[in-house]
Amino acid sequence: RHKFWETQPVGQFRDAGDASLSDGAIEPPTPLSEVRADPYPLPSAFEWFTCDLDDDSLLSDLYSLLAHNYVEDDENMFRFNYSPAFLRWALRPPSFFRSWHIGVRAKESKKLVAFISGVPARIRARDAVVRMAEINFLCVHKKLRSKRLAPVLIREVTRRVHQENIWQAAYTAGVVLPTPITTCRYWHRSLNPKKLIDVGFSRLGPRMTMSRTVRLYKLPDAPLTPGFRQMELRDVAAVTRLLRAYLAKFVVAPDFDEMDVEHWLLPQEDVVESYLVESPETHEVTDFCSFYTLPSSVLNNANYATLKAAYSYYNVSTKTPLQQLMNDALIVAKQKNYDVFNALDVMENESLLKELKFGPGDGQLHYYLYNYRIRNGIKPSELGLVLL
Ligand code: MYA
Ligand code: JJ1
Structure with a gap:
């Protein structure tokens, strides 16, 4: 059924x-000297090409491929339209590896026709913090589909x-795989x-x-919680403390340090937005919420080319009820002209x-x-990980 998987x-x-079968690694690491030294062969018209995302023109090629x-929805009405700034953010976290930004291009035209990427992360599964790669942006040009190129990229x-020397990975997909x-x-x-x-x-x-x-979807003009404001660089330590304590409650979650929080959560216009509640009395940071910006192209519509979507990212409540915090996130997203706010039923979102x-x-x-095996899997509410 799944010849590759x-x-x-x-x-x-x-x-x-x-x-x-027990939880943990499915197979042990092999000595590094036994890791295959040369790239897997590609069909002869194509070559491997490591994308240097410092280079604006290569970043723009990746943007266009994607x-x-x-990814499209099941009726091919919308397609994710990650912005160049977002791709640079998503692919260059602390200690990223340039060699994990993997393109395939046509030898003759040099056109980028496929891509896959990884970024390093520490992810905790139950009690174990494991170094992993987060794999994302697997893409094969529409004209080259169903030729078994994806297994070569993987x-x-x-x-x-x-x-x-990393032996585990985390990834998400809209399709069912083993x-x-x-x-x-x-x-x-x-x-x-x-709209x-x-x-x-x-x-x-x-x-x-x-x-x-x-009228049903109308929202107030400004956030309601006193002390609700954008996160700043000076908040990194406090946000890291809040987030680490909160994510400890979930079975699978990232193990963020201050450098991770600075990269993944410090606001960047049209990429990632973070807000927190600073108590007006004690000036303590008690709550946090964030979302990232991922527009979709609207395919075949005469009036509109894109949908501006916000995706719920990491939220932590210790004092302000989570629902009130998220309501304030909806209010700021509306003020910033987003058309829709999306969320997964992960963490405590369902409530x-x-x-x-x-x-x-x-x-x-x-x-x-x-x-990495997690016997019997977990519930969405036990998952504390959001991938982009
Ligand atoms: S998920 C987003 C994936 N991208 C898209 O959906 C964009 C639009 N679609 C495409 O570009 C193509 O359809 C893709 C497949 C490239 C998806 N994840 O080449 P093929 C298996 C994993 O003939 P194509 C994301 O980015 C399929 O079951 N496998 O097919 C996370 C079949 O294998 P098997 C997938 O349609 C990616 C084989 O590929 C996926 O031309 C995580 C067919 O290959 C999928 N989304 O190309 C990747 N779709 O016969 C895994 C199909 O066995 C990472 N397939 O069923 C694993 C960890 C690696 C690092 C490990 C480190 C230790
Ligand atoms: O956006 C999605 N669906 C929308 C649009 C559906 C269009 C027809 N197929 C949807 N809309 C209903 C909204 C409605 C608002 C008022 C209240 C009731 C609901 O359902 C879907 C998610 O639901 N998106 C996709 O299908 C995109 C692909 C998702 C898989 C992603 C794979 C990720 C790649 C890994 O990195």
């Missing part, structure tokens, strides 16, 4: 329920990860319902008019989605670990 150290469907060939990124650790649902909160209906992202509910719908007028989407997101 059956050969890989991942949970196999046939192992489900086998009580003799903008035209990356083997090549695996080889380059192994060369750094074997998800958990399956999450996307939820959507309309901010600009008229969402016009582009076919959502529909007018039964017995609803446009003006009732607009507030309905109250805040999110509705379930038609998309799912499956989470996977490579060469």
